[in-house]
Amino acid sequence: MMNESLLNPQSIVVVGGSDDISKPGGKLLKNILDGGFQGELSVINPKKETVQGIRCFKTVADLPEKIDLAILAIAAQHCVPAVKELAKTKSTRAFIVISAGFSEDGPEGAQLEEELKKAVEDVDGALIGPNCIGMLTPTYSGIFTSPVPKLDPKGCDFVSGSGSTAVFILESALPKGLTFSSLVTVGNSAQTGIEEVLEYWDESYIPGKSSNIKLIYVENIKNPDKLLKHASSLIRKGCRIAAIKSGITDAGQRATASHTGALASSDSAVEALFRKAGIVRCFGREELTTVASVFNYPKLEGKNLAIITHAGGAGVMLTDALSGGGLNIPAIEGKAHDDILNILNPGSSASNPIDILATGTAEQLGQVIEYCDTQMDNIHGMIVIFGSTGLSRVFDAYEMIDQKMKQCRKPVFPILPSISSAREEVEFFLSHGHINFPDEVVLARALTSINQTPAPAEEEIFTEGIDIQAIRTVIKHAPEGFLDPATNNELLEAAGIPIVEEGIATSKKELTALAQRLGFPLALKVIGPVHKSDVGGVTLNIKSETHLLSEYRRMRKIKGVKSVLVQKMQTGTELFIGAKYEPTFGHVILCGLGGIFVESLGDTSYGLAPLTFEEARSMVRSLKAYPVIKGARGKEGINEDKYVEIIVRLSTLLRYATEIKEIDLNPLIGNKDEIIAVDGRIRVEK
């Protein structure tokens, strides 16, 4: 948990503070001092009277009577007694433990960590760490590393599962001019993990006062539900969140495992979780800090951009990268084209990119930006490219860009590439609180990642026509392992998923009666073996009673077969829906076309249960084989609405039947009118 003592302490004691700034306790104290902490600062160091000019106390008992926050930089075995005494005698309710030697070190350390947590929780206190680099807030800089970012209540809130990675992310962030409102490194997360920090951000959010930019570096998501809940809540409140979840590939997961002892989660579950929450997923530090830089500007409320440049090549590369990533650089035509051309020197181009040429003036630049902002409804933001060839200073242009950025309703993203030859001008520009994007393609990739991240999914679960009571009853009585066809059908029926008309026959008499009821053509399948096709246990398109009886005789001779399933034969295209339970994440649901598309091409898309109609539709549409569903080149498509609905229904079923660890509806047969499940496998584990 987090509390006010942790975030905004009036008094801090650094237990183990020293003069040696090459040691964590010394460096942390220095950072707090350099950061200008306004409250009471004290140090416990039995060997000194003062360290770094701050009065030392020999023991906890000697301290003033009230200490809000204690930062511990002492050997692991001394931490628990210190915490207990501080909690008891100094009413301390917030603790940051940077010391290592806890659970990351083995069973004894884990035991010590458990005791540490208990000592803090006994007084309902907040604990950060152990084994972390600390944290900082606008009140104090409680980290023992460099660099220390500039603090700003409107800067980024940043939580990291790795201390060194947090340091390196700051190394990438600071030269860009990013500021920070807070940084929390959770270390071993004994009490407070990444999810709890998000929870605090969410619950303490004050519109207009809290920072709207949240950054996350995470190696192990322990509580996906909590992360989803608070991330999407924050985004709905107006925040923007970017995160790195590392450990994607097999090799990367090995690296994670060796690093934190954490078991990495399957990546498709992570991807699905982030999409559901609306988190912009990043894969490296530069990418994260570039996305954070974009977050510092007003939100782009649409896909259409105007590029205003005085250099052609950069404009072309930018256009390529934006268009390739799904943003538009719409051609400017008609009156707007002529109006813009009128502002500019002869030879300029107004077709978008708007090329004001090397001879374009600051005034012309300003007029064009303003025109795009006020006169062009189909433009949602502007990107300005303005560098220097070194012939003249560009202060006037940068002053104009600054001014227009402040005036415009739409976002204006500045690309100032001349970081060497116009260094002074760029610094002048940054001193107005702006962030520069020196490379157009790097900016374009950040903009397109943001654009491709959906809004958080609605939380409501679709239950129309779904009999949750019935689902629970079936699951309660179901045995473990693969369910029999009748139980499969009961579950699918309870979820409102259309299933093929069918029946079970254990004798010739039952078989012929069923055939009469269902009508030819029929499909015949053995009951018993899990991989029916492999044992010759599936015959399709049986058109006569003679054929039916001969197949029945044959199938009854297959080992383990006592009865057969008789189904009305369906015609159409094969579809697939499946799901797998990922521990802690819940069900990852896959969909795709059946047959070769799933088997050989692996063309599936996925989402995390429960799914909304919007999510399911976006899954279906992101299939490579979507043109087949839509219908193309004169071929009839498949009923997309019904497919989406079945995916949603299955996801609700799973939401209320987490005992189902695997489910395959394969195939469903679909045409333009209907989609019907003709075979399924469900495995239950309780």
Place this chain on the structure above:
Amino acid sequence: MMNESLLNPQSIVVVGGSDDISKPGGKLLKNILDGGFQGELSVINPKKETVQGIRCFKTVADLPEKIDLAILAIAAQHCVPAVKELAKTKSTRAFIVISAGFSEDGPEGAQLEEELKKAVEDVDGALIGPNCIGMLTPTYSGIFTSPVPKLDPKGCDFVSGSGSTAVFILESALPKGLTFSSLVTVGNSAQTGIEEVLEYWDESYIPGKSSNIKLIYVENIKNPDKLLKHASSLIRKGCRIAAIKSGITDAGQRATASHTGALASSDSAVEALFRKAGIVRCFGREELTTVASVFNYPKLEGKNLAIITHAGGAGVMLTDALSGGGLNIPAIEGKAHDDILNILNPGSSASNPIDILATGTAEQLGQVIEYCDTQMDNIHGMIVIFGSTGLSRVFDAYEMIDQKMKQCRKPVFPILPSISSAREEVEFFLSHGHINFPDEVVLARALTSINQTPAPAEEEIFTEGIDIQAIRTVIKHAPEGFLDPATNNELLEAAGIPIVEEGIATSKKELTALAQRLGFPLALKVIGPVHKSDVGGVTLNIKSETHLLSEYRRMRKIKGVKSVLVQKMQTGTELFIGAKYEPTFGHVILCGLGGIFVESLGDTSYGLAPLTFEEARSMVRSLKAYPVIKGARGKEGINEDKYVEIIVRLSTLLRYATEIKEIDLNPLIGNKDEIIAVDGRIRVEK
């Protein structure tokens, strides 16, 4: 063209040089002076005695008797007389014209440019520009822009189709520590374009002396054959080439068109050209300069990397990015694992990434690097991540990395992320001539782009069993437009492409005779209409004479049908091969599976004719549907060798029949034994 006077002049005159360094003529003169040009430098300026301390001459006639290189910074209309006089009276054979006002300005300027070119070519001279920012070589810095790169004979050779983009690329290159051996900005390319610069680099290449790193920024490839020839030749000699070709997307092409008046080439042709040449394609300035930075290190001769890090998170992100891009971080096991672990402190990991922990020393780091270099045959290169948390200096570690980089046979790539808190140490490291990669993922993406670029394709054209004489004869006599089936077959036969057994029937009698010869089942297709299926002109799998005759009667009633094509019915999987002629590039050849894969999913891959077997195989293998060709999940595959061979044969056919502007073999029917073309359309334009 380029010549020695241009590259290594003993004397230079700046025509239009001045004291005003905010003007091109003044700034260019200053850059030459600052660059320490060792030869004779003079200026023509009628109004001054000296400018910037250099003696001025009023006219060309006043100059010393021999001038190697003239750089013109005067109004366009004065350039031609100046060039003529210099060429005639001062034996000048090299000219750089930075002045604008030529072909980019309209028809009059184009005329002036033609005269300029003629004046230079009349004396067999070299001309760079007009409308460029100049050029620089190790001898002189003849550009009028900032920044001016550090010159180094082993640095990058760089040619750019855009002056401002060259400037911005330098802005990205210089902070990385990249040096340059030459820069040529071709401007309007009146005489010397990008292709001619490559030609010069190729023809003047001296092993061990010339730079091995070539960078290209190009908006318009005018002579793809020339670019291909010299780029692949340079790469075969040991060079490494990276290039940006901008103007990819429709919007990007509009930007190019408005910028240079150049018609952008179709991007798939560019992609195919670059792959054929072995050029690493980049899409932005940061990417280009990062790839160039990698080029400064020894070549990675394999796909296996060891990551040696003292910070887990950065190692995980790096592993994710490398693995995702096709490079391997193989698990280290057995003896090597134990040996490395023995070097390190307890708690370290040797499984790759090798995590030496924050407590790892410089000495341990050096031992691990050396172990990977000398003891591990399955490791082809090492990446070292070493930053600072700000607690202590890291000079010793950086000295060790420097030392090992010099000693190791394998490449060692340094990731030093702490550019702020270890700024002095990083600068110390860079001062040894190294290049740092501050972000691990940015490095990983450059390494994987390089890894994914194939070696230059062989130049030999496959002609075995191809009757070039016959091809030329057929084409010579062929009319324009779509060819008839018989002519199609003659061409395919001449190329050795298997075609279905078939015949043409114009009467019932001919039809039955053909049926007897070919044997049932048969396919019947109308001759005449281009889109046969659309008019009901294709019937497959005809098994009896009655059916054959009834279909024949029906088809003869279709408008425009006078005869039918009778084919032996083939069974197997549908394949597709097509080609389109791209002006200047030649034929772009596409391949893929037939049916839905091409029609709805657009799953094709492409290459530029003529193709080698290796290229064609890589095209086939890069299809998403390749598993179908290979055979998967118990389903029989298609004969890949035969498919590859037909693609190569078609590419040779097209190489000798450039009059073919479009060709579709659709479908070919393939199985594990054979692949046979059953339908084709060929369009000729002469």
